[in-house]
Amino acid sequence: MSFKTTALVTAAICFCLTGIWAFGSAIILTLWGVDYSASAEFVGRRGAALFLGLGVMLLLAQDAEPSQARTSLSVGMIVACITLALLGLLEFALGNAGLGILSAAIVELMIALAFLRIELMTPYTTRVTDLSTNGLGERRAPHTALQMAGAYFCDIHQIEMPRSHKTALQIYLDVVSQTPLWINVLMDIRNFVGKTVLGLKDLGRLESVGEVIASNQMPEGARIGIFTLCHLSDKEVILGDSDKHLTVALSTIKETRELQDVITVTTVVRVHNTLGRIYMLFVVPVHRIIVPTLLKRGVANANNFSY
Numbered sequence: 001m002s003f004k005t006t007a008l009v010t011a012a013i014c015f016c017l018t019g020i021w022a023f024g025s026a027i028i029l030t031l032w033g034v035d036y037s038a039s040a041e042f043v044g045r046r047g048a049a050l051f052l053g054l055g056v057m058l059l060l061a062q063d064a065e066p067s068q069a070r071t072s073l074s075v076g077m078i079v080a081c082i083t084l085a086l087l088g089l090l091e092f093a094l095g096n097a098g099l100g101i102l103s104a105a106i107v108e109l110m111i112a113l114a115f116l117r118i119e120l121m122t123p124y125t126t127r128v129t130d131l132s133t134n135g136l137g138e139r140r141a142p143h144t145a146l147q148m149a150g151a152y153f154c155d156i157h158q159i160e161m162p163r164s165h166k167t168a169l170q171i172y173l174d175v176v177s178q179t180p181l182w183i184n185v186l187m188d189i190r191n192f193v194g195k196t197v198l199g200l201k202d203l204g205r206l207e208s209v210g211e212v213i214a215s216n217q218m219p220e221g222a223r224i225g226i227f228t229l230c231h232l233s234d235k236e237v238i239l240g241d242s243d244k245h246l247t248v249a250l251s252t253i254k255e256t257r258e259l260q261d262v263i264t265v266t267t268v269v270r271v272h273n274t275l276g277r278i279y280m281l282f283v284v285p286v287h288r289i290i291v292p293t294l295l296k297r298g299v300a301n302a303n304n305f306s307y
Helices: 003-023 025-032 037-061 068-093 100-120 168-176 181-196 275-305
Strands: 126-132 151-162 227-232 236-242 246-257 259-269
Touching: 003 037, 003 068, 025 100, 037 068, 037 259, 037 275, 068 100, 100 275, 126 259, 151 275, 168 236, 168 246, 168 275, 181 275, 227 259, 246 275, 259 275
Parallel strands: 126 151
Antiparallel strands: 151 259, 227 236, 236 246, 246 259
């Protein structure tokens, strides 16, 4: 099904549930084998308002094109429906609900799978974000040696920094060496789950660049932290890594404009299988927090440092 059809069908279900929970909660509780009470009716009426809100959101978003907002709505529906289904199965296993609850769990899982299928089959659109404090950036994709055509995910962030003589590689090393603790913790969690559950590589921490010397004589294939060097010039450094689920490439470009340098970080991901698509559902929202955080910290440190 298309996103529009899935949204409309789910909205219709939400509106039906709104009416049932608002005016006939005893019916659905009896179906589920749950004792009716005034307290249950009270909670049901409040739940009706939530279903009404979900239905309205889905109805208004039915014609939405692929975007971060649409993905956020879809992922929210996936998480909510899977959680409801698991809770229903748990209550049935504990003897707190009858066989009727299984019908609700099945419908919830079907809705979750429908939204999941749509998101897995929809490539992310390229987004250029200006992080400059004055908000006057050009918001344009830079000229880069990085191959972006056909990518499943492409994200571009630009920010202004004080003018310096540093190369793109030196700037990248400066930025990642200041990685905050919470990002390192997230990387540790990713590595543990990825290695033990999914069989992925342990990448280590983003800041683990060791004693890397930012020299233009570094050969392609050299290891720089969690990435491998793919391309190097004064203006641009491209780093990458590949695993069974996806291939990622990261470009850092330095351009000098007037009295400032403009730093552009481009992330390109190509997925190899369904695991890669599912992986990206969780990684993309975090990625779009981590990159701006690192770049803004880099600018703050540069402003406090005399070149």
